[in-house]
Amino acid sequence: MTADGHDKTRKSTVSKSDAVYRALKRAILDQALAAGTKLPEDSIGERLGVSRTIVRQALARLNGEGLIELRPHKGACVAQPSLEDGRNIFAVRRSLEALVVDSLIGKLSPQQIRQLEAHVEAEDMARANDTATSIQLAGEFHVLLAKLTENDILSRYVTELVSRSSLILSLYGRPHSPDCAVSEHRELITALARGDRDKAGALMHHHIDAITTRALLKSQTEKDFPDLLAAYAREEGL
Amino acid sequence: MTADGHDKTRKSTVSKSDAVYRALKRAILDQALAAGTKLPEDSIGERLGVSRTIVRQALARLNGEGLIELRPHKGACVAQPSLEDGRNIFAVRRSLEALVVDSLIGKLSPQQIRQLEAHVEAEDMARANDTATSIQLAGEFHVLLAKLTENDILSRYVTELVSRSSLILSLYGRPHSPDCAVSEHRELITALARGDRDKAGALMHHHIDAITTRALLKSQTEKDFPDLLAAYAREEGL
DNA sequence: TCAGGAAAATATGTATACGAATATGGGAGA
DNA sequence: TCTCCCATATTCGTATACATATTTTCCTGA
Known part of the structure; x- marks a missing residue:
């Protein structure tokens, strides 16, 4: 099934800490583990059937x-x-992501363009039905773009930033509104395919700005905890 | 001596793996450990007086x-x-680093500007005398700039990239030529202090391009190992 | 009833031990 | 003498055990 051999042994072969790392990461990004949730090494290890050593390694990586x-x-x-x-x-x-666009302009093969279009298609499919995968796919579009640059460092950083963006969104963003994202992704692919550098760059900037606005929406209405408390304190004359 | 308490206990308090991490990192960046050098957990642990557990943590971090x-x-x-x-x-x-410049324009306090100037002064001092610290200081200038943005993610990435740049330089760069770097750093500070966004941006781009050229100099004369071998193979009619 | 503090319980930091995979070296056979 | 293979030794992967720090609990005294 896989390149390295039988499917059964694969999971146990590719190091346990990696498996725990991925499990925890998914749980966090899926918001199964809400922001602030404590992550005791013992419980996690017991739950996942590995020793604390493994859990520790995974936690160190997630911390990084x-x-x-x-x-x-x-x-x-x-x-x-x-x-x-x-x-x-x-x-x-x-x-x-501006660098991603710049690196990709004029270098996308027809097959890669089809790959991107297929991804956006999947985003569109999940748009109404499945909110959770919809969010996930929207992020993975950016990861996919970054990977297509074949710049490992760039793609690592973008992947990391997209993950963290999910956390931000879950904390401060509005419930969900993936509709615009899909069309923006489509426009971006078109500009990339046509090799229109300026258009693609502008679209990406606009797109990220839009995400930023949505993600940090509560910054105007809802305050940080300390500020919130300060407001109450003032009302009570403290 | 430090904020958190007495100096004597400090080192043992702030976790051993961090100390090992820093020791190894310095050794690598100082080229005391040349590129490709094997790093056996046992030897390192024995040498530094810690268990493999600690060394492993440090290695995992360096790997990241x-x-x-x-x-x-x-x-x-x-x-x-x-x-x-x-x-x-x-x-x-x-x-x-373009983002660093953009973030810093018009936001540097006189004290921060003095701090930058003092750093470049130190670079200048070490220019002729001490080659090793000269290289180190040149890199740390960029790290310092990044830290001044108070953007933690940005400064972490720049720090990481500067470290890896040192490795690149040691592998592919010409022996050393820090003279231009110092003057370029000075010009950059001037442009930043004057709030000249376009000038500062252009200077930074030019500066990084110059570093890139110096760092990847051997790309034209010296080939990768496989290519090198292929050339010999051709000559022998293989 | 509540504040303060000591002891128990819990969780993390580190070392060590054991099993598994890989690298090394020597001997048998051609 | 060279090659191949097996035994040995080294090194990594993981679990467990012990030491240390923190949190919780509960008791004492005001």
């Missing part, structure tokens, strides 16, 4: 990618990025 | 940052980035 916070002697919990973190992440994304 | 390569059941060795890796790394640096 900013998906969890890891405070000494206090254990791990799902990251709760601040609004400023959100702004920073999207600012970097804007730069890097 | 691309400074070492970690192949299953084969152990770790100092990374040997390819020329393509080099091109990719500098391409991403170009984008991100």
Whole structure:
């Protein structure tokens, strides 16, 4: 079934910590583990049938990618990025995804274009039905684009930023509105396929800005916790 | 001496794996450990007086940052980035350091400008005397700029890329030529201080392009190992 | 009833031990 | 002498055990 051999042994062969890492990552991005959730090594290991050693490795990796916070002697919990973190992440994304577009202009094969179109098609399919996979696919579109550049560092960073963006969205974003994303993705593919560098760059910038706005929507209505408390304090004359 | 307490206990308090991580990282960036050097967990642990557990954590982290390569059941060795890796790394640096400049324009306090000038001064001092620290300081200038943006993600990525750039330079770059770097850094500070966005952006792009050229110099004269071998094979009629 | 604190329980940090995979070296056979 | 293969040794992957830090609980005293 796979290149390296039988399917049965594969999972056990490719290192357990990797499996735990992926499981935790998916759980976080699916919001099965909400932001701030404590992640005790013992429980996770017991639950997944591995030792703490393995869990620890996975947690260290997730910490490196900013998906969890890891405070000494206090254990791990799902990251709760601040609004400023959100702004920073999207600012970097804007730069890097511009580089993605720039790297891809005039270099996409017909087959790659079909691949992108197929992905957007899948996004469209999931648009109304399945909200969860819809969000996931929207993010993976950007990851796919980044991977097509064959720039490993670029694609690693974009992947990481997209993951963290999901967290931001779950914390501060509006419920969900993937409709525009799909059409924006389509327009971007068209511009890329036509080799229109300026148009593609402008579309990507606009697209990321749109995501940023949606993701950080609550920044105007809802305050950070400390500020929220301060407001109440003022009302009580404290 | 430090914020968190007495100096004596500090080192033992802030986790051993962090210390090992920093030691190995410095050793790699100082080229005390040449690219490709094997890094057996046992030896390192014995040498540094810690258990393999700690060394493993440090190695995993270095692997995440691309400074070492970690192949299953084969152990770790100092990374040997390819020329393509080099091109990719500098391409991403170009984008991100442009964002650094953009973030800093019009936002540098007089004190921060003095800090930057002091750093370049130090670069100038080490220019002729100490080649090793000269290289190090040149890289740290970019790290310092990135940190001044107060964008944690941006500064983390730039730091990582600067580290990996050092590796690239040690593999493919010409011996050393920091003279131009110093003057270019000075010009950049001036443009930043004056708030001249276009000038600063252009300077940074030019500066990174210059570094890229110097770093990947051997790309024209010296081939990759496989290509090199292929050339010999052709000569022998193989 | 509530505040303070000590002891127990829990969780993390680190070391060690054992099993598995890979690299190494030597001997048998051609 | 060279090649192939098996035994040995080294190194990595993982689990477990012990040490240390933190959280919780519950008791004491005001």
